[in-house]
Amino acid sequence: MSNYNAISAKNIANAPQGKGVYSQSVAFSHYNNLSAQLPVDPKSGELVAGGVKEQAGQCFNNIKAILESINHVMDDIVRVTVFVKNISDINAVDEVFVPFFPGYLPARTVLAVAVLPMGALVQIEALVSHGEGTIPNAPQTGDLVKVARNTQNAPRNSVSTQTVAFSHYNNISAQLPIDPTTGEIVAGGIKEQMGQCFNNIKAILESIDHVMDDIVRVTLFVKNIPDIEIAKEVFTTFFTGYMPALTAVVASALPEDALVQIEAVVSHGDGTPPQAPEDTRNIVIKANNTDNAPQSAGSQTVAFSHYNHISAQLPVDAKTGEMVTGGIKQQADQCLKNIKAIVESVDHVMGDVVKINIALKNIEDIDAVDEIYTTFFPGGIPARRIIGVSALPGDALIQIDAVVSNAEGTPPAA
Template identity: 60%
Template sequence: MSGTIIKAARNTPHAPQDLGPCTQSVAFSHYNNIAAQLPVDPRTGKLVSGDIKAQARQCLTNIQAIVQSIGHVMDDMVKVTLFLTDITDLEAVDTVYGEFFTHNLPTRTVLAVAALPLGAAIQMDALLSNGEGTFPQAPCPLIKLARNSDRAPQDPLSTQSVAFSHYNNIGAQLPMDAATGALVDGGIREQAAQCLRNIKTVLESIDVPFDDIVKVTVYLTHLADLDAVDEVYRTFFPDSAIARAVAYLPARSVIAASALPLGARVQMDAVVSHGDGTPPQRVEDRHNLVIRARNTDKAPRSPLHTQSVAFSHYNHIAGQLPVDLATGKILTGCVREQTAQCLGHIKTIVESTGHGMDDIVKVNIQLANIADLDAVNAIYTQYFPDYLPARTVIGVSELPAGALVQIDAVMSNAESTPPQV
């Protein structure tokens, strides 16, 4: 592992174990990554019986057990991602969700997916603030800044932006007009532009430049809409003269959703660098606490994103498809071969930044067929033979270019970015 800051990878018997090659929680510096929790009873190792409310409660109970096992509380939560197999279950899920988050609401992303492991109807993962840092960092009484703007759509169960330390997480933005509370008129281009405008409005409300975004995730109900979305996306990135001068683009992942809230065709969330930090941290000059965006020619490049974007103690790796570098096309082969190709690209990117695979703290896997998971795991454990990151796995209705698998990752970055040490 690079540097001297130590990862804290921990499991508790009070939440499900042995459901796959992952660790329940992996902390590094001032954040803790919680692996996706299925509605599994840790006493039996099986899905709980009952309706969607029972499954939602078990997911949240498992998350709470992990959070409490490491000396934290649910109020420390920064972000929750909620995966459903039926979007019409959301209202029932929300009645349970509100029992666990009564104030200091985290940001939230909600989507329906094609399938989940074990045939579950729901799954949730989470990002937790970690004010104590990880060894040898000294504990710091950092403040979580949860903020909303009246100029962007608000949600009674989430906060638009939650900053902690040197990162700010923006909850999923739907193509809603804040003035009307309804989806904007028009097609996919108008919806994509509204999502990005809402993100920009949220950032402007807290005086953060749009080009401080380090990672964007685009959720589409039809991947055929991606070309139209990309046309709009290009008009927002790069945003400033400084960013245009260096052709800065954030990392990005594109995920096919079976359905989105309100019947939207697209939604987007974002991870944002936060050079101000949160009190009592010293305010850094945003252009001195550097965003390090890097590409290597040994992995697939894209005109719409950067392969890896580091800021402070984290580095975000863009979604990797099983692209054959020799042909520029999806690798011909089975899911094992495609998985190895995706992970090989991630390994190449990680090593190009002077890191190793043990520095990865979170992995996200999207499968075109959830039944392929065992085959994927057989390859996955070859790349993570000892230390296992936190992980989220979903089945999706389709992947770009007909791929069978896509993988992105979050990496620890002990050396930080200048001028930190």
């Protein structure tokens, strides 16, 4: 196994600590997964004084401190996700955001959620390129480059790039249901808006010689909980070969007062230079499902290259198809058991997980969740994100999805 990538988890004193429950940065292969950063002063452990601008600045300063500790810079970020309490604060956040990226603009997702930990007004997470890789004592192609691109056939945004590729993944900025010819939200309801979001993603993919079936993960951000099932139905109509991993999140508000926004992670088999296309373009997507976890509209796990993407898990018992009884601890336990069953079905273990995303109906349940969480992750290794949402499918209290390392990679097509 000496020639395999290894998980590299790190914490520093210059950014807020995770109380041993999560790591600030978890690198694997050519990506670093950073835990979502709250506007916490690492010296005091408290939220910084001021409004959303001061809080956004602290979030970015925390991210910058983490990156500098691992010999990276802000321009190594390929995707930023901004969670705000109030959607009206986006313009103020943008004023802070732009100066941190003088070289180029990463892919980006922005949404408002019901509540954030500690009562924060903003929380920001970042996905970072890691050109040197994580094979122990064996730096890889450190000169890999990002390829950031835009097309006129999809909506343009002055503070983000439509797609940023690095190594074997493309990261697509979350797409709103905007007609690129008019710059306006399309008429109609959730179905029409879903269709426009996916058409925008399709246009971006075609501009970089990719297709919809190259998508490995889709995240639906939906304004109204009743629309989630409709959104999932529309989702299935856009994929002909297989179903990507899928997560659906209820947003309290979306930019432009949209009903839905869609984010996509895309395989990039040809890699970014100096990887030679003829050497790598045949890496394949491997989707898998097991009867030991609940079935859903998306594949339970989709592996590509050195990552596995796990669909969001609700606290549903796979045998009965019903929500488990009990409170938040029982539900958190069931979500993590479902993830464990999926991970084990592809010959991996929970120690291979590099990132966990948690949506909670009640943000005050964090401590109770952590009591269960630490039994699955005693080393506190994965990076983590927690948001509070107004509702979850089935009136669940919690939903969890995961990104898992895949040391063996996926093979070239025969």
